[in-house]
Amino acid sequence: MRRSQIVAAIFVLFCVVWAQSAMCMVTATSLKVSPVVYRGDCPGVIKFNGTITSDRAGIVRYIFTRSDGATDTIVKTLRFLRPGTMKVQTTWTLGGSTLCYYEGWESIKVLSPNPVASNKAKFELKCNPPLNSAISAHGNTDWHIDTANEFLFGTDMGGTVTAPNHAPAGWTKSHMHSGATNTAKYYYDKTRVATGEDNNAASGIDRAMLFFYAGHGCPTFWNTLGDNASQSSMLIANINNGGMLRYYWQCSCAVFAHGPNSTCGGSTMHYSCPQDFDGSADSAAMRNVFERWGPVLTSDLRMACGMSTSAYCHESNVDSVWSNYNNLHMEVAESFIEGFSDWGVVPLCITKGGADITKTPLYTDATFTNQPNTSGSSYYHIMYASGTQSQRRPLTLLPVTLPRLRVVPIAPSARFKSQSSITDESFSGGKAVVNIEAASGGILLKAQQPEPDDIRAIPEKEYLSRADAFVKKMGWHNEEVGKPTITRLATASIPAEGSNKQIVRGQKAVVVTYQRRINVHGTTVEVLGAGGKIKLAMNNKGRVLNASQVWRKVEQTSDDIKLKTLEQAKAEAARKLSSPDAYVLDQWRWGYKEPAGNVAATELKPVFQFAFIPKDQAKSVEFPPRIVEIPAEK
Structure with a gap:
């Protein structure tokens, strides 16, 4: 009897202690988010770190709620052994092609012993587009x-x-x-x-x-x-x-x-002079x-x-x-x-x-x-x-035939063979990486660590002089190298807001291009296409940023090609226009066509290229300019 009373007393005491601990109260809860603004590739991971505070020992049950309406399917539990604060955390992975922007939040929702909700930890998701x-x-x-x-x-x-x-x-x-x-x-x-x-x-x-x-x-x-x-x-x-x-x-x-309704730089096209913009409001004239x-x-x-x-x-x-x-x-x-x-x-x-x-x-x-x-x-x-x-070709008497040009394999020159880089003061930074195209033997030189540039440009003749010296130094100069053309990468800047609309003009770089010309039977024939070029990009100081030579070795065969006349080729090109009467021939070219350096080629074929523009340039929406390429071989 006495033993039973002792056991009962212990049980009652245990129940009292348990009841007291189970009756704890959650007095505070908070949640923080990191990052507040997610900016990057998606899906992105948003991290939440929070705290729950209890006034005494006991068990706390809680879940996380979200702005999209989702809630935890598994109730989480904290066991407090004494009064205090415990940490909680969760993550939310979201974002992608169907959700690239989102403003959301998460919150802690305490279920027991007493219902409490934390602050809403708000965040913003901004996804980058998929790379490439x-x-x-x-x-x-x-x-x-x-x-x-x-x-x-x-x-x-x-x-x-x-x-x-x-x-x-x-x-x-x-x-x-x-x-x-x-x-x-x-x-x-x-x-x-x-x-x-x-x-x-x-x-x-x-x-x-x-x-x-x-x-x-x-x-x-x-x-x-x-x-x-x-x-x-x-x-x-x-x-x-x-x-x-x-x-x-x-x-x-x-x-x-951009700029006046006028032409310049050898172009017949309107608005070819952005450098002459005078700051006026947009109009047909400017x-x-x-x-x-x-x-x-x-x-x-x-x-x-x-x-x-x-x-x-x-x-x-x-x-x-x-x-x-x-x-x-x-x-x-x-x-x-x-x-x-x-x-x-x-x-x-x-x-x-x-x-x-x-x-x-x-x-x-x-x-x-x-x-x-x-x-x-x-x-x-x-x-x-x-x-x-744009350079206009003068009208010349075209040959009746041309020899067929066969591409022959070429080994890289000793200067570039088996070299991953070369050192020369002509390059920005003094050193360039060497790449050679297996398909053509084309050479690419790229400045390894370009130096800081000057915002001031030098005279055009100085760029051309330095380009000529570089081409000769690289061993690229020969009787097939034509006269250079130069394209300036000009710049202009203006404040986006306010009354100050002062235009700041400048230049980033220049591109100097040498076109290949081949002498056949006493006739100089231009080489067209992405190949047949020496191309240099130079900084404002005139130092080389990158340089390329795509110049396949060719030999003339005994097999001559009979050529279409200019009029025959022009008529053939005009028939490809949807409305020939609406167009006028602006420019034309003929020559052998050489592809880019990464393209395999066994022969350089002759072609005609015709550039047609609308007779009335105000009707360019109806009759946009068109280039038509015609094989020159009959």
């Missing part, structure tokens, strides 16, 4: 649909390889809007117009790292498969509306027009790319590029742009500008940044990146081609 993702679209179903496809894949819509150089094979690529109509809404941001769908997962232009458009246009609009798009309804890389774009590239006539495109750019966008003049949007342009980037290792903006700046076309790129243009992507982007532009937003900056982009 590219999309293209066309505004018309003539040759521009092919150009949009060639830009990404190197083939026309029929599958024929037309641009051996194109967006890198390892990239994620998609040609949009095939078979679609009235696609303007996919260029528009819904914060500017209610119908905007630039963030549409399948068709929006603001959903990748790089977007490229090919189609008809003019300074204030461009065709979009039935309707037209314009700048006023756009806001590119608006992350709050799901926009992620980093590079907006466009090939159409004068959509990026185009203002800052005014038309500045409000389109968010500070996240790295650059938008297009043409100040009309544009041809030919497969050779696409091939040249990507050869510049993939093979010659030119920087991003330079690859676009130099690749399209032929036949009198003046490309232009614009970005936002602080007052120092050298800190903006126009200068810093050696390669494509999916990171946002962090250089600032107080200024607009442009870069464009200025110089001798």
